[in-house]
Amino acid sequence: MNIRDVVRVHLPIGEDLAIQKNRIIGNAPGKKRICIITGTHGDELEGQYVAWSLARILNERLDDLHGIVDIYPSLNPLGISTIERGLPGFDLDMNRIFPGSDEFSANEYVAGKIVEDIKGADLSIDIHASNIFLRELPQIRINEKTADTLVPMAKDLNMDLIWIHSAATVLESTLAWSLNSIGTPCLVVEMGVGMRISKEYGDRLTTGILTKMAKMGILDGPVMPVFPPIISTDGYVDYINANQSGIFMPEATHGSMVEKGQVVGIVADPLTGHVREKLRSPMNGLLFTLREYPVVYSGSLIARVLGGAL
């Protein structure tokens, strides 16, 4: 057990904000380092299971391990411990303040120390869990600007989908962008839903990480078979947004194939007993994102469908 501080900051009264990592050093020779990072958003807990599961497995396989595995289970421990998505008392999303800086205030300072600590790893994996509103199939999201480098790295992670999305300036303040821009490869996993743990997804990702480590020469032993992912770009992803406010009730199953025009769900009005809106799939495809939280407003994202040749 080798728990280390990445950064520590005194809070106002009798406690420190400590970002910690578990450094697992193999007994076998090797210098490669892989970083497993999660908990940027305090309401995303899927990565907690993966961090725990991976540490348990690797603790038992130190003789097979070459090099170093750094597990960062929570970049935002105050958020996780208070059931808050963001950094308590701070306006900006933590995943919009990277690469951080010593010259700014406490949260940006912490962000800067995190980047400094991960910098130089052979691979980093930043695990997210959507939010409390949407349930996601296990997927890896890659900015189109880094696709050539990252897509080959992402294929072994046992996820259903690799989504290559368009570049946006605002995304340049994410942890993944900051790391990739300094030459530290970072893959972003999105899976499951906020405030819950989907054990099946966590087990799949854990297997994928072990497989990837084996292929990188960091871990000896049998390589488990993994699912080949669907690889898609924005052009094949369509969105369904509510146009009415009310209570969303799904009629299609998350992860199922839907047909163009099929009703994915309704927006209900419990006050009158009326259906305010029927939400239909814009195309044939895989329902890889589906609304989990029933309260919706005009504009709330209901689903994403992946079309094209699946």
Next chain:
Amino acid sequence: MEQKRIFSFSAFPYRQKITIDGFYFGDTSRKTVAVVGATRGDEYQQVLISGLLIKRLKQLEAEGLLSSSSGIVVIPSASQFSMNVGKRFFPVDNTDINRMFPGYDKGETTQRLADGVFKAVKDYKYGIQMASFYLHGKFVPHVRTMYTDYQDNSIASDFGLPYFVIRHPQPIDTTTLNYNWQIFGSTAFSLYSGFNTTIDMPAAQQAVEAIIRFLVKRGVLSSRTPITEGEKTITLQDTSLKKVISAAGGFFFPIAQLGQQVRKGDLLGRIINPVTAESSEEIYAGSDGILFFTCSDIAVSEHTAVFGIADTSSI
């Protein structure tokens, strides 16, 4: 004056519709000046400034002092839904409308709100936003713009406020109203006045005076409009605003006054250990300048930006 609904969408079953209204003055076919008040639910000061401005413009229009070839729109609040429930951001998903511009009419809720606002205010020659900062604190009243290559620094002094700050945008700033106004061709300014969540009436009146002064200098209001003489404006790059960072956590007690000239080594404030009441840190100025920003939090962590000093030595 004409009040128009610029945006509304489907009401939740047990709530009223979410609406945004604009108050139009002068020739509504002319797009001269757009003013946006609160985009967050705790921006009480910003709504009040807008309300006071509307009141003043009604009076000036009735007196025939508004140019017949100009049109003004004032949107006092795009955040009533948040304000009514005491939340800073959109209460459902905690998203910030001022990080959603230029908006998207088929996107998520706050993207649609931002789109509704932006469609109503884009293409105006000048845009003025009542803004608030992401760190908790109070600034010396000033006008600010984003550096975009499109901004017009030469007319910022028309507000007659003591300082004009040019901010070099971070990636996250590219989704603010100020930035997008400029990208779409308007000359945009943000006015910083007082705290959020509280009302500072003298600062609000000062902001209204600054906007009226700007409108007179730009020919939107007649030169016969009674205005007070503004102050000489000092232009600052945001890089010349030096943060003073706390080395301890605890209760923060500022000593120096906002706007005060400070010298390197002056005592600015203290951090007190809340449990022992002993001083944990005495905070000193690291450079000469004007005390430009003071943190408003009582309980602060280590490494908090508790003061900002404007380095005016090169001016």
